[in-house]
């Protein structure tokens with residue numbers, strides 16, 4: 001039942017095949033930040049592991065088959081921070097990073113948020129050489145977890161960077177599967193950025209694959225959420241419904257904010 005459908009593990013494999021045959025050099029985010037002056041075209045693949053690590057493991061194996069190395073950002077929840085599985089993902093030479101949300105956890109208390117950030121990062125570093133971190137954007141929360149960087153810098157924690165702060169999005173065409181679409185005009189809530197026009201026109205994964213095959217973009221950064229790319233029909237149906245409900249929630253939220261900000265607002 002999954003053949004031909006988008007947002008499946010099989011479709012992700014097609015994407016990996018395109019990346020591995022493309023003109024782009026694939027590096028992790030830490031590797032890129034260690035040498036931002038590289039002359040050749042780069043492709044970065046970033047995964048935010050929000051809910052369940054088993055989908056990340058499936059993706060990590062597929063990438064490994066194609067010689068691709070990605071950056072995985074893990075939240076600290078019990079279905080995500082599972083060291084045995086993270087060990088396996090790390091064994092494929094993927095980068096392990098921390099997906100922080102401590103301003104949400106601290107309900108806006110900045111001092112507490114920075115303290116929690118430091119503690120959770122230390123927990124990751126007991127096992128992994130974490131060089132980059134990335135914020136989790138919960139569309140239902142009133143806090144923006146990135147706000148902690150108004151009070152400190154990644155450097156203060158010995159970090160090379162944070163994708164939202166450290167990547168030059170004039171240079172990178174940015175594609176995100178947030179909201180179950182690659183369409184930049186349809187997924188604009190929080191875990192997104194102002195994106196360059198080069199990302200426009202890409203709606204399906206096949207569109208993205210074609211663009212990678214063409215090789216006309218300078219550099220590319222791709223974000224996925226692994227649980228959105230299941231390998232079985234049952235998981236596919238579950239995720240399809242979850243995304244439907246989420247997108248409905250976001251739609252209501254954006255409309256409410258627009259209403260609150262007046263008709264001229266750009267929520």
Ligand SMILES: [Zn+2]
Nearest residue numbers: 048050136137
């Ligand atoms: Zn997230």
